[in-house]
Amino acid sequence: MKLSLQTKVTAFIAVVVLMVSAITTLLSVQSHRASIEREVTARGVALSEALARSVDEGLAAENLNLIKSVEEIVLTDDVILTQVFSTLWLGVAAVQPGQLNVPPSPEAVRFFSRAGVTVHEHFARRENGWIDIYHPVVYDPHDTRVPNVLIGYVRLRISTEQADKAVVRAVVVNVLAAALLALAAVAALNALIRKYLLRPILDLHASVERHKDGALPALVPVYAQDEIGELSQEFNAMSLALKEREERLAEEKERLSVTLRSIGDAVIVCDVEGRVTLLNKVAEQYTGWNAVEAAGKPLAEIFPIVNEQTGEPCQQPVEKVIRTGLTCGLANHTVLVRKDGSRIVIEDSGAPIRDSASRIIGVVLVFRDVTEKRRIEEELIKAEKLQSVGLLAGGLAHDFNNLLTSIVGNISLAKMYVDGRSRAYDRLVEAETASRRATDLTTQLLTFSKGGAPVRRTSAIGDVIRESAGFALSGTSVAPEFRIDPDTWSVDIDSGQMSQVFSNLIINAVHAMPRGGTIVFSTSNLLLRENEVPTLCPGAYVRVSLQDSGPGIAAEVLPRIFEPYFTTKKKGSGLGLASVYSIVKRHDGHIIVESAPGRGATFHVYLPASAGNPIPARENEGGPSAGQGRVLVMDDDTSIREVAGEMLRMLGYEVDLAQSGSEAIELYQHAAASGRAYCVVIMDLTIPGGMGGTEALGRIRELDPGVCAVVSSGYSNDPVMADYGSFGFKGVIVKPYTIASFSKVLQEVLHPDGGGNLP
């Protein structure tokens, strides 16, 4: 039971006052009773003396009538017994006969039989309701010769009923008076205590209640300079200090909260039971929950994480942190399932929060969205993979190209030697066709590999697109739609390689739309910021987009389409898109594919914008042209050397062959000295274990600065091939050679202003 302080104080005062008044009442009643008793006893003693003095004659004579007449004298209202005893305490007479033998009290008998007792003493005994007074009876014979003689005793019993009633009346009056006084005292004391003691305490109590409700400062009035007053003052000081501290804490909390909100990573705090207590802004964005609705929910509900590959739920880091007490990171491939069901790849760490006693009181979880980072990483991995494959392919292609040079050369020569109507000619044509397909393949491999460094010219990309589209779409049921902005910036590209890019993409699209469709070609100028497109540096770019209306690319296939030898077609080589990727990369660009099943596929090709103006494309060359003059061919491969010599001779040139740089120099020197100088020197760029074309040319130029030299190579990764002019070459020829390519390059270098055609 809850009792208020005031009730307790009132009860206490009431108890004290009641006790005091009870004690005083008791004392006063006792004293009153004693005084009444004394009064009654005194009257009883007087009456018993009178009786004893008057009864002596009757007792001496043992005359009952005389005794009784005397007894009747003393009988008054409150005398309820008179008795006369002989000296042997035998009843002699009593007013009422039945009372004759009421025995005397043994105390009285003892009192009067003690030694030294005189006849003047009386004995009084208080009983319940009366007082007995015993008095000796002395007989006076009224004769001077005879002494007075003790002849018996009288007993007088006087009722105390009246006295008792008076005492009761006194008690009632006293108690009533005491109760009234006590009531008044309680009221007065209560009022005083309420004013001087309780009010300040109740004020303090109210103030404490206000503190509980958070109202600060809750000051109390100071009524007096006593202990309670001092307490009130101290309390007020405490309240002010508390308010100040609370404000400081609030500021601190605000600052912490702002800091937390401003952290770039997501932060979730939870208690040891794994219930969320705090979520910062980034965490709200990532999880899709807001801090208020997340508070108190289990972490697993707010932060459901699954394995990226298996889709299995991952272990919550909180459990691990609490179990081990250590900071821990998430396993790889963790995906957070957001409230709306979408997924983001995250990287996180959990750390225990410890209190001052180092007990774990919670866990703080920090995580970030690494979806983008992951994409970049994957791009890098892909690039590395393509690069290593490219290296391998490049090496193979080089050797293969040399062989093809010999094969193709010999076939084209053989065709010239046989009758065009003979069966051998048909076979040679077939062999040539197959060899050309092999050449195409090798070229693609070379392009894809390092060997394909673009020979860039500043070009208008739109022209390249239209040209490639026109060529690749002829004879198909796919219609092009050009949305090419005339203001599209120019780009530095190898237009051959780039048309290969577009051709491959178009062919891909056409294959995807066997029943026909549309390819939309569009271009746009972009200023990219850092990381806007993965792997691209910030700067100006042209984006070429090819959007087909095909069935689209399946999501699981999408990441792999640029891998070499990855194909979904029965007859595909798996090198088309790989070369596209490779070429774009070598142009410092990037290619992205967007697709969803049923919605077609869009390839975006990003190419760095050029600072220069486009250079007009050269005119189309005609067929092989005959020429004359001495030509020196340097190649380490005998079959290539032989084929090249044969072809040049076919074209009307006089040919010398050298198998190394040093031999070429020697021949060149010798020829110059004999006055039969070579008009053109065709040199292979690299001679394994010997002097290559560049070095040899350097030497020759020392002898003859006006030398006309053409560089030849199976692949064009060498900067010399792309920028042959700066190395002193006048032209470039790519293996495998054809008669036409020899004719063309020789016409170019010997007759830069144009020349005659082969008959």
Next chain:
Amino acid sequence: MKRSSTALVFLLCVLFSAPQVGAQASITGSGCSVSVPGYLSDLAKAYEKETGIKVLVLGGGSIRGLSDLAEGRMDFAASCQSRSLDDPADFEYVTASWDALVFIVHKSNPIDSITPKQVRDIYEGRINNWKQLGGRDLNLISVISTPRGMGGIGEALEKYILSGKRPQQQKNSTMQASSVAIWEQLIEEMPEGFATTGFGSGRKRNVKLLKVNGVAPTRESIISGKYPYRRPLFIVVKRQARPQVRQFVDFIVSPKGQRLISSYGMPSLADLPK
């Protein structure tokens, strides 16, 4: 108040010291309530007249007299009971007169005579209504003192009637009184009363003395022995009593004293042969 009490004390001292001065001129005695009215009061007056010595005689019963004597309050005791083993050794019993047990009833009681058996039946509780004795239908209330207080009467009843037993208090039929004098007075007022007393005192009360076996108690019938239950009355003194006391005792037993006793209607020693 204090002055007056001082005066009172002084007065009392004077009052109580006075008898000591005249002690030589008086003798005191108390006891047997049969002896005192029977002969002793009259004899004391005669002795004072003859010798000038005051003899104060008080009743109260033999036991009270013996007690007063033993404690020195009195010079002699009158007793109707004979020497007992409880008595002090220096008590000297002197036979002073004859007496007899008498049975008394209220004057209005129609019963005149009683037999020893009937007396025994009353004291032993077998008779508690006067109807049983041929009287009125009235509760019979016998008055006795405490067994110890029965004194000489009790001793005589034991000897003559109750075959060696003291009378016992009977429920609803007995009331007690301190001495013979008192119970004689009670019988005077109680129509249902019955008591045993001595001839010496009983004859002087306003009561009916019953005949025993048809013989009324008279001086003559006692002397002649027709009335049974005769018994002696004693004066008891201490062996070293004062000469005045001795002289009074001598006077009692002297022929003159005995003649006086006979003259008071009592059967004296002289009336019977020794």
